[in-house]
Amino acid sequence: MKNNNEWGSNLAFILAMIGSAVGLGNIWRYPYVLYSNGGGAFYIPYIIAILVLAIPFTILEYGVGYNFKSSFTKAIIKINPKLEYFGWILPVAVFIMTIYYSTIIGWDGIYFFLSFFKGWGANPNAFLTNTVLHPTDSLGGIFHFLPFVAISMLVGWFIIWLVSHKNLDDGLGKVCKIFVPILFITMIIIVLFSLTLPGAIIGLKELFEPDLSLLWDFNIWLAAFGQIFFSLSLGIGAGFTYASYTKKDIDLITSGLYVVIANSLFENFAALGIFSVLGYMSLQSGTPIPNIVSEGVTLIFVIYPQVFNILGVISLILAPLFFFTVYVAGITSMLSAFEVLSISIQNKFNMSRKKATTILVIVGALTSMIYATSCGEYILTITDSFINNFVIILCVIIECILFAWVFKAERLINFLNSKSQSLKLGKWWLILIKYIIPILLCIIWIGGINKLIATATNEYLLVIAILVAILLICSLIFTLLKPKSENWFKTEERIK
Structure with missing residues (x-):
């Protein structure tokens, strides 16, 4: 009989993990981080972060997830039954992240539709502000509903339901096999074209010009370390959950290396394309790149539409390709984050995959409507900062203690090496x-808290x-609810 919660092949697992890692952060966040932190000099701490943080922790998550072959919460109970409350905090936090992630996907869905006829007009900045977001920098805009944003977000949630409610390999596995290669192919096409633009070399020189003095900063x-943490989605439980679905012959160490390398190649390749475009814009407008470059929403939804306006007929192909690439990157990442709470609910309440995902999609879609208001971007910024700079990093520190010390990670070495x-x-x-x-994550966590306090109103x-x-409260409710599965407190281990 086919296991509804098992990958049909190890390739499906690897592609799903690449899809989880490769997301919006690779496209809009990394190029700006690279540029603003010493250009070429940034690669020294970046590579060290990959070696010291990304690869070791990825292998740890995969190994423990494979061992328990269960949800993150159920595995925590097996390690220590008194820690079930913590076992729910991470999945709930990741679900909160999934909800606001759907907002960015909703924005991109609008621009994908507009890209076929350049519906953003001659002034993309004014269009984004006055037509799409109507942003406010306070909670005062919470009663100003944005119907087009809401509709686009609901489409995204429907796609998540369409994929997630099916058996794992028929839904998520099939989507990743098709769309992760498409994601890389479309990005290659966009970047190669960007490199041919007049002035591309200006942007690349600006990007890679090393400022070695910053290495002492x-x-x-x-x-x-923050970028590696963010772009690989370390600690959100996706790697743990996906690894629990793998077959017995999986090479987890090599799979982890493939995911880390693919993620790094993708974000560095994306940086080539983005700064080639910025170099082209600088040449055409006579404006220095430092006055053009930006991060986040502006980069994706203002600067790129400005470039597509200049490019002419070819942009009617490139623009849909670009926004489709961003959409796929967002959906595959959202799918992996959604899975973390879903499988925990399935395990504890003996719920079918279809029922659990349907309930979560309804809750997520309804809750996400708060972001379809004028203060949506404002709330999103605060939520993103809170979840990533505080909750997730703190959870990973606790994970390291539980997995490495209490579970005793040395138990994994012989099996993983074999x-x-x-x-x-x-x-x-x-x-x-x-x-x-x-220790490193404690330093990053303290830095994030200090930044939060310094900027907080x-x-x-x-x-x-x-x-x-x-x-x-949600984590407490999940903890206190009585399990409907007789096996909730019984978890077999693959590695003896």
């Missing part, structure tokens, strides 16, 4: 996951207080 190291055709684990790996990574703190209450 602690912030560049924090930026590198399957690996590449890297072999040893004491170096244990030193990294037991000592180096928790009373209204900002109010939103965070509401988020904390939602996170803690």
